[in-house]
Amino acid sequence: MLPILAIAAWSGTGKTTLLKQLIPLLKEKGVRPGLIKHTHHDMDIDIPGKDSYELRKxxxxxxxxxxxxxxxxxxETPHNRTIDFNFLISRMDKRSLDLILVEGFKDEPIPRIVLCRDRSEEEIKELLDEHVIAVASDCSLDVSVPLLDLNDPTAIAGFIVQWLKECP
Known part of the structure; x- marks a missing residue:
């Protein structure tokens, strides 16, 4: 099975910023990442006026x-009340990937690195569960998993590569 790793945090913490830094670093280390991003916003990747948009509409x-x-x-999924995470994972081309990164989906039972920036330890504890493999933060925290420097994407990429080597 293809390893899945989520980057989870409260909104505005820098998940996308970190992923934009991590992806090229992982690729430099020979890791071919895919990505699934969760958004709470109504989104459209198509452009009004283009044929594909008009045909969908x-x-x-x-x-x-x-x-x-x-x-x-x-x-189009207007009748779906929730997102089927396993279905989304099944759409990824496992032959061309080494890892599926996930932004968000913090309630899914998958390994995750939790990001913490300017939050109290009580707030970060809300995100900690048995699926958290590390916390990346810019402050000192007392956690039972590895504490990574949120401002050092190279070290975080190295942690992920090591984690991949240890994955069953």
């Missing part, structure tokens, strides 16, 4: 747009 429940450089599948 005409009623197609799925639209796959493909070019030589990339492809994207858009699926």
């Amino acid at each position: 005409a009623g197609a429940d799925q639209v796959l747009v493909a070019s030589q450089q990339r492809w994207a599948l858009m699926t």
